Amino acid sequence: MCKAEREAEFILIFFKQLRIIKLCIEINALQKGVLQMELAKITLRGQITIPAPIRKRLGVKDGDKVIFIEENGRIIVENAAMIALKNAQDAFTGEAERLSIKTEQDVVDLVKEVRREAWEENHARDD
Numbered sequence: 443m444c445k446a447e448r449e450a451e452f453i454l455i456f457f458k459q460l461r462i463i464k465l466c467i468e469i470n471a472l473q474k475g476v477l478q479m480e481l482a483k484i485t486l487r488g489q490i491t492i493p494a495p496i497r498k499r500l501g502v503k504d505g506d507k508v509i510f511i512e513e514n515g516r517i518i519v520e521n522a523a524m525i526a527l528k529n530a531q532d533a534f535t536g537e538a539e540r541l542s543i544k545t546e547q548d549v550v551d552l553v554k555e556v557r558r559e560a561w562e563e564n565h566a567r568d569d
Contacts (some may be wrong), residue, residue: 492519 445449445461480493487517492508500521507522543549 463548476566478510480489480496482493492502496519497503500508501524502521509520509522509525511518538544541552543552
């Protein structure tokens with residue numbers, strides 16, 4: 443067997459093994475309940491294109507940001523705006539009860555009070 447034939451055989455074996463590895467990954471994903479898998483290629487500059495079905499599920503479009511979260515040895519990709527919104531919601535959990543806010547009018551009254559205090563503080567500096 444000449445060198446070219448050995449190289450060709452090596453390449454065939456390599457691609458067969460690669461297909462087997464890909465099938466094993468897909469089977470493993472299915473066993474774990476993963477319903478969809480997508481593949482993305484990393485460029486020399488470290489960039490990837492997020493496949494359209496994944497962008498749709500994340501609810502992201504051109505110009506939006508995603509966040510990469512490491513959790514239990516896995517990397518999770520999330521819509522950064524949704525994470526920020528959830529963090530804000532978590533931060534405000536219980537605040538309505540603490541401030542005795544029960545109605546929309548209570549919110550309006552609180553906003554008016556905060557604005558009045560800010561106005562008085564700004565104008566007190568001017569005196």
